[in-house]
Amino acid sequence: MGSFSLSSASEVALVTLTNIPNTAAVLADIFGEIGAAKINVDMICQTVPYKDKINLSFTINESDLQKTLEVVGGLKERYKGIVTEVSAGNCKFMIYSELLKTQWGVAARLFSALAQNGLEIKLITTSDTEISVLLDSVSFDKATAVLKKEFIEE
Numbered sequence: 001m002g003s004f005s006l007s008s009a010s011e012v013a014l015v016t017l018t019n020i021p022n023t024a025a026v027l028a029d030i031f032g033e034i035g036a037a038k039i040n041v042d043m044i045c046q047t048v049p050y051k052d053k054i055n056l057s058f059t060i061n062e063s064d065l066q067k068t069l070e071v072v073g074g075l076k077e078r079y080k081g082i083v084t085e086v087s088a089g090n091c092k093f094m095i096y097s098e099l100l101k102t103q104w105g106v107a108a109r110l111f112s113a114l115a116q117n118g119l120e121i122k123l124i125t126t127s128d129t130e131i132s133v134l135l136d137s138v139s140f141d142k143a144t145a146v147l148k149k150e151f152i153e154e
Contacts, residue, residue: 004097004151008144011062012042014087014123014134017072020056021079022049029078030056033071039064043092043125043132057123059134062088090122091140094132095151101128113150119143 020026027046034041039060047055060068065088076082100106110131114121119142123134135143 003099004095006147006152007094007096008140009042009092010137010140012059012090012092012134013062013065013068014057014059014090015065015068015072016055016057016085016087017075018053018055018083018085019081020054022052022054026079027056030075033075034068037067037071039068039071043123043134045123045125059090059092059123087122089137090134091137091143092132092134093143093147094130095147096130098129100130107131109150110147113146114143117142117146119146 017030020030031041041058041060043057043059045057065086069084069086072082072084076084095106095110097103097106107126110133111121114133114135119135119139121133121135125132
């Protein structure tokens with residue numbers, strides 16, 4: 001089916017902020033504060049607005065979790081009603097290929113391979129050349145083997 005590359009990261013924390021006002025200014029403020037604290041954010045996913053509120057999930061390295069929670073604590077003072085959920089102990093897999101720009105069915109292939117092996121996805125992000133999935137760290141070895149078999153050892 002073509003050439004794909006697979007990379008992974010471990011010790012990934014997922015942070016979800018719920019009940020955020022749906023404005024670009026609020027998002028700029030949130031990520032401005034996180035950036036000012038020198039925290040590298042990776043996967044970012046926003047829900048569709050509901051009653052002018054959104055939920056926002058993003059991943060960080062687990063070593064930045066305490067610093068992130070301190071920043072979020074300050075944001076909660078500014079934006080009343082924000083709720084924070086944290087999931088540590090995750091790993092991330094990235095499937096990369098220029099073929100993703102023109103080839104259909106790659107996401108279905110990825111999700112089918114994970115489903116057939118009992119691997120549950122916590123978060124998905126995409127670009128025109130990459131699909132990233134977040135999984136529980138206990139799945140790291142199994143997911144590595146499954147994804148290598150499906151995309152690398154074609």
